[in-house]
Amino acid sequence: MTSIGIAVRARGGRPWTVLVVLAGVVLSMTLVPGTASADHGAMTEWSAVSDSFAPNDFRAAPYLGNGRIGTMLPPSGGGYHDYGDTARTSFPLQQPRYTGTYLAGFYAQAAPSPQYTQVIAALPAWSGLTVGVAGHRYRPEVDPAEVHDYRQTLDYRTATATTQVDWIPDSRHRVRLRYDTFVSRARPDLAVQRLTLTPDFSGDLDVTDLIDTAAARRVSTVAAFADPDRKRSVAGVRADGSADTAFVVSAIDAPRNTAAAALPATSGIRYTTPVTEGGSYTFTKYVGISSTDYGSDPQAAATTAAESGRAQGYDTEHGAHAAAWNKLWQKGFDIPGREDYTRWIHAALYTLLSSVRAGERWAVQPAGLSSDDYAGMTFWDADTWIFPTLLALYPDLARTIVDFRSKALPTALANARGYGLPGALYPWNDGPAQRCASPTVCGLTEEHLHNEIALAQWQYYIATGDRQWLRTSGAPVITAIAEYLTARVGPKLPDGKYHYVPSAGADEYVALSVDNALTNGGVMNTMRIAARAAELAGLPVDPRWADIAATMAMPPDIAPGVPAEYLGYAGAPIKQVDTVLLSYPFAYAAPGYSPVDTLHFYFDRTDPGGPNMSSPVGAILSAEYDPRRTQYYLDRSVQPYVRGPYNFQSEARGDRSGANALGQSAWIFVTGAAGFLQGLLYAPTGLRWSEPGPRLNPMLPNGFPHGITIRGLSVGASVVDVRITPTTTTITLTAGGPITFDTPAGSRTVTATRPLRIPTRSAR
Incomplete structure (x- = not known):
């Protein structure tokens, strides 16, 4: 049995010396509870007011x-x-x-x-x-x-x-x-x-x-x-x-x-x-x-x-x-009777929209353009937390994120060649250059990033239907990532499986592991969409992609229906969502896999003092599998992080985003604002981007008794309003041509003269 000792640093983390052993990874940590500061000043629906001069309060x-x-x-x-x-x-x-x-x-x-x-x-x-x-x-x-x-x-x-x-x-x-x-x-x-x-x-x-x-x-x-x-x-x-x-x-x-x-x-x-x-x-x-x-x-x-x-x-x-x-502002959310949510939504949308512009060549950083938190570098925040919100409401703004990866593809190809690998290697964190600074961090840290980049590219295509964009931009990125991952996980080992050794998931309390569930499950998804994207774009399809998708190893279950976070995981606390992302945004399915048990198992072990990235996913998954808990997670995605007087969001409840964080938590945290909005978009609607059309499976969180309306949901060149009430969800076409949705009752089409009405699932 061999082991590898590597000193690495996760985003915002202290250096960790990690011993990767085929039998597993051992990690100990101490949780640091956080506290939320109180609001001050006055607030209306469309404006925030500070009436106390606080020159040394950076949040004012x-x-x-x-x-x-x-x-x-x-x-x-x-x-x-x-x-x-x-x-x-x-x-x-x-x-x-x-x-x-x-x-x-x-x-x-x-x-x-x-x-x-x-x-x-x-x-x-x-x-x-x-x-x-x-x-x-x-x-x-x-x-x-x-x-x-x-x-x-x-x-x-x-x-x-x-x-x-x-x-x-x-x-x-x-x-x-x-x-x-x-x-x-x-x-x-x-x-x-x-x-x-x-x-x-x-x-x-x-x-x-x-x-x-x-x-x-x-x-x-x-x-x-x-x-x-x-x-x-x-x-x-x-x-x-x-x-x-x-x-x-x-x-x-x-x-x-x-x-x-x-x-x-x-x-x-x-x-x-x-x-x-x-x-x-x-x-x-x-x-x-x-x-x-x-x-x-x-x-x-x-x-x-x-x-x-x-x-x-x-x-x-x-x-x-x-x-x-x-x-x-023609697009947005209406939640009657919830003035608190109305204020939080306006502040969050304002934060996000202030940080992105159609036609620019740059992605969105964790703090947007508000500070030099995280040094203004691009992380998976852009592809996974910010992009889905923009895609549903402002696809022209969402395109800046996927185009950023496309424009960086020549550098990503050069990064991989520098380490003797084919395909595209994107760094976990860097500025617009997207250059690898070292193989230790670029190739061995948070490599799940590649699966999220590929997924965002694919989602942009299936949401917009832009085949020309797919041919020239999206498919080249997706297939180049698949080429890189094919080299990283191959060849098969004697057990007949492909393994990712070492690998890294999203949990920043574990720098490296063997067969991380999220990373391996993401690889399966990347291989499937790479084959489909290549087919649509007229690019070569590597037959190994289908084989990897079918025979990629997954760690054994730690509880019935719950894959271990990685080989050897024993239930330690995690910093932020990791394995639960298999169910969303990835649509992982396997014999015996239980999305709801996985959700409960890992959220019980997620550090409440970690970064504000987890609860929106809890809301989206709960809406699908445990609706009674949806409102709980929606509240948790915003209440502990909002700070007065302007209702911007902090990265963490306390001064640091997790036990291993370096420096104070980010302010203003655009990732958190976008994540909160993503939860509001995808949890109540059940929206998922898929071929041949988007899926809706609406439910109403129990904290919104008077319903919720999402104005300006974009699908291709068309736009709809979605009104969810306790019994019925009504989809009204406001621009463009008819849209066919996949619903629990089958395919249903909304037209300019015929709104679509489907039952709303109960949160009880």
Whole structure:
């Protein structure tokens, strides 16, 4: 008997020295319970309000984004704020949190690491308009004693943050400030901030526009200058270890009679305006942001965006931005009588939609574009937790995730060749480059990822019916992954089975094992869909794929109908869902396999202090096999993780996402928000993507006595609304042609003139 000792690190985990023995894997761990913080501030259906000025609370910071640009605003309303050592980011950077701005695709080369090659770079802060009077400054670090009648509002519907405050720096001066800020959904390279001042004194007042390079991370400054005559500020940076540059350009509209003077050796301009008591004065900044990922001259592109915005004006730009968001909000969920769920849904959808944009070349990271948690790298979060939600509601946005893998296919092929293997090898975690940093981590960590990538590609095809996309993008990825996995699991051993040695599942408390159930079951699925995708796309079909699908080994049952997590598993706690994923998203079936017993066995052993990824799957599987528990899991997927004042989600209940986590839990956790929405989409409807058409098997969770409506479910080019009541589910076609669904009563078709009605299963 041989053994292999390998030191590896799971996502966010300490190094584990793992002894892989053919008889099994032994692992001990200690659970760390987490606690949830309470909400604060006020909340309405479409907006969240903070009425307590908390400059050092990183959670009291609105997130604005359009899928290309993401930014966090400090509680003051704008500018750069560093929260210090007590609030740190997650693995791997573990640095003090700050209000950062990030541009999709703009990454630095990482410091030497066996795990990844790129980390996201942060841009200079663009949102600061600092107010000055009599030697005092209103800025993110303002003394809270000077702040009165504070109110900061995040309007989800229009994706606009509004900060209102009475600033009283001394007994002779009081100024009412209002900041209105948005990152344009209509213009991918534009952000806008309007500052309105109402003084209760007469005299001079100044406003400073500074593109603050102190906020930049993992970059070097290549330009920082100001042009007072044009009222324009410019900052440019180059990503470390890269030739990629990004520019931030601000163009200001200022009141009449305003004098402008450049701040020496900076990208700042100070505007001085004579004011009269009770008057109103408005400064508006139009900020263009671009990089070499979007053109050869990012400074010119950013300047054009800023000047174009200024020429159009605030009302026009904000109107176009709000209209673009309004189009997105035509889809969503209605749950009468559950105001709490309504708020959570709006916050979660806002979080997700702020982090993705149709036509972009990038996937969605665990924290979106809100922070550098997880260094902005791409994990299975995108394919497994975020993609299914987008696929059901916004397939054009979902395509960015599958296309990201397709565009990275040449690199994945090169990764495999570098280790002497055929096919495509995707790294567990990396930036857009998707390069393997080392064989230990790239080829031996979380290899179940390949099955989830292949599944997402296949689901996109069967949900959209886009055969041309399958031929040019999806099938090449799926079949290349199958080629890689064929080499990894072969040849057959004397028992007549294919084995995965070593392998890794999703449970980050076990770095390596033998014949991990999820990984092996996923391989079976990948082989089946590879053969089908190749057939449809006219690609060669490897006869070994069918053989692997039929004879892949699975670990023996640990309980009746329950496969062990891996060979030798003895029932230890797990960090997050692993084996239960065989039933969803994979449709694993085998003689004696019991999805409901597997669900109960493993959820009883899942760490409640782990990352917010498990409960949505519990809801979806419970809806299918144990409906009484569906509401329990839906509640668990959101309640413990939502934080005030803006109802964004944390990665974990406590400060760390599991006993082996490095750094504090991620904030804002887009994965968790998308997972919660995925549970709401797929649990009540029973929706599954399959050939020849989608399946529906509706039930109503017992916490929604007045029903639930899902608006804008997309199937191919058609769209339906699904209304689930205690007795009947009604599917109404709202756009496109007829759709045929697989239902418990057989195939049923919905048309423009004939809604489809099917019974709703009881949750009792």
